[in-house]
Amino acid sequence: xxxxxxxxxxxxxxxxxxxxxxxxxxxxxxxxxxxxxxxxxxxxxxxxxxxxxxxxxxxxxxxxxxxxxxxxxxxxxxxxxxxxxxxxxxxxxxxxxxxxxxxxxxxxxxxxxxxxxxxxxxxxxxxxxxxxxxxxxxxxxxxxxxxxxxxxxxx
Amino acid sequence: xxxxxxxxxxxxxxxxxxxxxxxxxxxxxxxxxxxxxxxxxxxxxxxxxxxxxxxxxxxxxxxxxxxxxxxxxxxxxxxxxxxxxxxxxxxxxxxxxxxxxxxxxxxxxxxxxxxxxxxxxxxxxxxxxxxxxxxxxxxxxxxxxxxxxxxxxxxxxxxxxxxxxxxxxxxxxxxxxxxxxxxxxxxxxxxxxxxxxxxxxxxxxxxxxxxxxxxxxxxxxxxxxxxxxxxxxxxxxxxxxxxxxxxxxxxxxxxxxxxxxxxxxxxxxxxxxxxxxxxxxxxxxxxxxxxxxxxxxx
Ligand SMILES: [Zn+2]
Numbered sequence: 385x386x387x388x389x390x391x392x393x394x395x396x397x398x399x400x401x402x403x404x405x406x407x408x409x410x411x412x413x414x415x416x417x418x419x420x421x422x423x424x425x426x427x428x429x430x431x432x433x434x435x436x437x438x439x440x441x442x443x444x445x446x447x448x449x450x451x452x453x454x455x456x457x458x459x460x461x462x463x464x465x466x467x468x469x470x471x472x473x474x475x476x477x478x479x480x481x482x483x484x485x486x487x488x489x490x491x492x493x494x495x496x497x498x499x500x501x502x503x504x505x506x507x508x509x510x511x512x513x514x515x516x517x518x519x520x521x522x523x524x525x526x527x528x529x530x531x532x533x534x535x536x537x538x539x
Numbered sequence: 540x541x542x543x544x545x546x547x548x549x550x551x552x553x554x555x556x557x558x559x560x561x562x563x564x565x566x567x568x569x570x571x572x573x574x575x576x577x578x579x580x581x582x583x584x585x586x587x588x589x590x591x592x593x594x595x596x597x598x599x600x601x602x603x604x605x606x607x608x609x610x611x612x613x614x615x616x617x618x619x620x621x622x623x624x625x626x627x628x629x630x631x632x633x634x635x636x637x638x639x640x641x642x643x644x645x646x647x648x649x650x651x652x653x654x655x656x657x658x659x660x661x662x663x664x665x666x667x668x669x670x671x672x673x674x675x676x677x678x679x680x681x682x683x684x685x686x687x688x689x690x691x692x693x694x695x696x697x698x699x700x701x702x703x704x705x706x707x708x709x710x711x712x713x714x715x716x717x718x719x720x721x722x723x724x725x726x727x728x729x730x731x732x733x734x735x736x737x738x739x740x741x742x743x744x745x746x747x748x749x750x751x752x753x754x755x756x757x758x759x760x761x762x763x764x765x766x767x768x769x770x771x772x773x774x775x776x777x778x779x780x781x782x783x784x785x786x787x788x789x790x791x792x793x794x795x796x797x798x799x800x801x802x803x804x805x806x807x808x809x810x811x812x813x814x815x816x817x818x819x820x821x822x823x824x825x826x827x828x829x830x831x832x833x834x835x836x837x
Contacts, residue, residue, distance in 0.1 A: 496662050498643040504622040505647050523643025524664060525729045 391426040397445040397469055403461045405430050408440035410537045411464075414456045414489070415449070423447050436463075454478035456489060459517065460537050482514045490519070490528060490536050497524040541833055542649040543657045546667040546703045551710040558675050560828040561821070571600035571831035578830065579632035580606030581624070582659070583639040588798060589659050589669075593636045596826035602834075605631060622651045629654045634834050637661075655833045663697045669796050670703030672825050674711075676818040677753055680792050684711040692719045692744050693757035693777050693802060695726040700796045701757060702730050709735050717751070719744045721773045724763065744779070748786045754779075754812075756795045758802050779803045787812050794818050 403411055408427050417423065424445040433439035449457070454466050458480050466478035486509045492499045499505045499521070509519035509528060517530035528536075542548065549557075563569035578597040582590045585608045597604045621639070625648045628635050635656045637648055642662035649656040660666040678684050689708065695701050695718055705726065708716065718726050718740045725740060741747065744754070759777055764770035781804050784793065795803060795815040807813050 494642060496640070496642050498621070498639075498641045498647045501641050502621045502644075502647065504620065504651075520729065521643070523646050524662070525642075527729055 393472055394443050394445045394469055395472055397447050398449045399467045399469060400442040401465045403440035403464050405438035405440055407460050408442050410460050411442055411457055413537060415453055449478055455481055455483035458482050460534050482511050484511055492521045492526055494524050494526040497521060499523055542655050543667055544645050544649055545665050546670050546707045557828060558678055561675055561825045564824040564828050571827045573600040573602035573834055576602040576834050577632040578602050578604050579628045579635045581628055581635055581637040582608035586638055592822045593826055596823045597830055600827045600830055625651045660699055664699055665703045666699040667703050668826060669700045670707045672822050673704055673794055674707050675821050675825055686714050687752040688715045688750050689713050690717040690719055690751045690754045694724045694759045695720045696724040697763055698757040705730055712736055717747050745783055748783055752791050754793045756802055758800055781806045784810055784812055
C-alpha cells in the first residue's frame with residue numbers, strides 16, 4: 385500500500401484483504417453492513433497490490449465474520465483473505481469456499497419463477513460450477529452467471 | 540407419503556415398480572384402495588383434460604375428490620399468495636394435485652404442505668406424470684424402454700412434457716434422441732446439459748424420420764411468437780404430414796401429450812404409427828397406481 389493511506393491496525397474484528405478492486409462496497413452489502421450499525425470501518429479501494437494490480441481492503445472493528453458470511457463473500461471476491469483479529473493478532477482465518485447454497489441474497493432472473501411472484505417465497509440457488517461461477521435456481525432451474533451475481537450484489 | 544415434483548424424484552426402480560403396478564391395475568390383478576382419502580385437484584391454470592384424468596383416477600380408487608380449475612386464481616400474479624392457498628387445501632385433503640403457470644410453483648407448494656403434492660405441470664418446467672404415461676406407452680409398445688431412437692418435434696423450449704421426457708430417458712439409455720424444432724424453440728441448455736445420451740438438434744423431421752422408433756409431437760403455441768406471420772410459418776413447417784408418416788417404420792410410434800390442435804394431420808389417426816389415443820388410455824390407470832403409491836404405498 386502506498387504511504388499516506390495506511391490504516392491503523394484494529395484490535396478486534398475482521399480484516400478482509402485481496403478483494404477485487406472496486407468490490408469492497410459489495411462485500412459490505414453482502415455482510416448487511418450499512419454504516420449505521422456503528423462499527424468502525426476502514427475501507428481502502430484501488431490500493432496497489434503486487435498480486436492483483438489493484439485491490440480493495442476492508443477492516444471492520446468488533447465484528448467477527450461467520451463462516452456462512454465468508455462463503456457469500458467468496459461469490460464476489462473468490463481470492464479474498466478473511467482474518468479474524470483478537471488483541472491485534474490474527475486468531476483465525478475463514479476458509480474461502482464457494483457456498484453450495486445461497487439463500488435469500490440473490491434474485492432469480494426468470495420473471496415467471498415462483499420466487500418473483502409469491503410474497504412468501506425466498507430465493508435459493510445451488511452452485512453448479514465454481515469457476516466461472518454458475519448458480520441454478522432451486523425452483524425454476526434458471527442459471528445465474530458470475531457476471532449476473534456480481535451485478536446483483538453491486539446493485 | 541411422498542411428493543412428485545420432478546421426474547427425477549423417481550429412481551429407475553421406482554419407475555419400473557410403478558409400471559408393473561399399472562400393468563396390474565390394467566389387468567385387474569391390483570386395485571388401488573384409497574377409500575376414506577380425499578384428493579384435491581388445484582388447477583390454478585385450467586386444464587380440463589388433466590384435471591379430469593386425475594379425478595377419474597382418484598374416484599376409481601375409491602377416493603373422494605374436491606378442487607378447482609380456474610384462471611381467476613392466477614389472474615393476479617403479483618401479490619398472489621400460493622402458500623396460503625396450499626395451507627387451506629391441506630386442511631381439506633390428503634394429497635394435492637396441482638397445476639400452476641409459474642415455474643417452480645409445485646416445489647414451493649411441496650415445501651409448504653406437509654401432505655404430498657403431485658405436480659401436474661408447473662410453468663415451463665415439468666409435468667412428471669405425463670412423462671410416466673408416455674414412457675409406460677413406449678414400454679407397452681416395444682416391450683423395452685432401452686436402446687430406442689426418439690424424436691421430439693415442435694416447441695421444445697416451453698413444453699414441460701418434453702423436459703420431463705428428456706429427463707426420464709436418462710434412465711433408459713436411448714440410442715439417439717433427435718430434437719427437431721425451430722431455432723427459437725430449441726430445448727433449454729439447463730435440460731440438455733444433464734442428459735447422458737446422444738442428442739442431435741435439427742430443424743426438419745424429414746431428415747431422420749425413417750430412423751425413429753418414437754416420434755413425440757408437441758404443439759407450437761401462438762403466444763410464444765411476437766409476430767403472427769412468423770408463427771404461421773413455423774406452425775406450418777412443424778405440422779406432421781401424412782406423407783412424412785408414410786416414411787416412418789411400420790412399428791414406430793407417434794406420441795402426443797394431447798390436446799392436439801393442427802400439428803398432426805387427422806388422416807394420420809388411422810395409420811398404424813398413431814399411438815396417442817392409446818397413450819391417453821393409460822393415463823387413468825397409471826395415475827391411480829401413482830395416487831395409491833403416494834398416499835397408501837410405503
Ligand atoms: Zn427461479
